[in-house]
Amino acid sequence: MGFASLAITVLAYYTTKAMQGDYMAPDFSDPTGKSTHFAWQDFLSMIALWWIFALLLGALCGIAGFYARTAGNAALRLTCQLVVPIVIICETTMRLSVEAGRQDALVGDTWSGTRLLAILAILAVSALALVTRHRKAH
Structure with a gap:
């Protein structure tokens, strides 16, 4: 349940950033340079990176929390x-x-x-x- 919560949080965070326009990239195929497209690679790579961090750091913080109460x-x-x-x-x-x-x-x-x-x-x-x-x- 712990990693699932962190994964959902990461997904919600980056989805919110995407909805605010953070992952819009220029469309270089448009000669006017005025059109943009959604940068899926940037969006998905940030989610994957922070899922890895959540998996590693979430477990470490969980262990630290356990020992903070019981050591x-x-x-x-x-x-x-x-x-x-x-x-x-x-x-x-x-x-x-x-x-x-x-x-x-x-x-x-x-x-x-x-x-x-x-x-x-x-x-x-x-x-x-x-x-x-x-x-x-x-």
């Missing part, structure tokens, strides 16, 4: 709990450096707010781990 080793549990916030920080940093300048200010503010929440989540999870470790020691 007996506190260091392993904390590491697994930090996976998602760290990925969010990396993703938002990349998007802020590449995409935010081309978008509305609201987009940059949204990515910045998301990154701030991920940083706060890391601090909260780390603090909770320290408090739990301190309580078990005494």
Whole structure:
């Protein structure tokens, strides 16, 4: 069920982008250069690529989530709990450096707010781990 959900999400995302005109390519057979066609190869290759990523990363995130809840080793549990916030920080940093300048200010503010929440989540999870470790020691 997990991969099916991710696959449907990828398909919905790229179908939405296609409906917004992201996969229109110029028709070079038209001498006027005014006509376009749907770039099926680009569309399908992006879906296939992200399905592969979903299969691999979805499984890794699932394993990390399992160990974040059940690991007996506190260091392993904390590491697994930090996976998602760290990925969010990396993703938002990349998007802020590449995409935010081309978008509305609201987009940059949204990515910045998301990154701030991920940083706060890391601090909260780390603090909770320290408090739990301190309580078990005494």
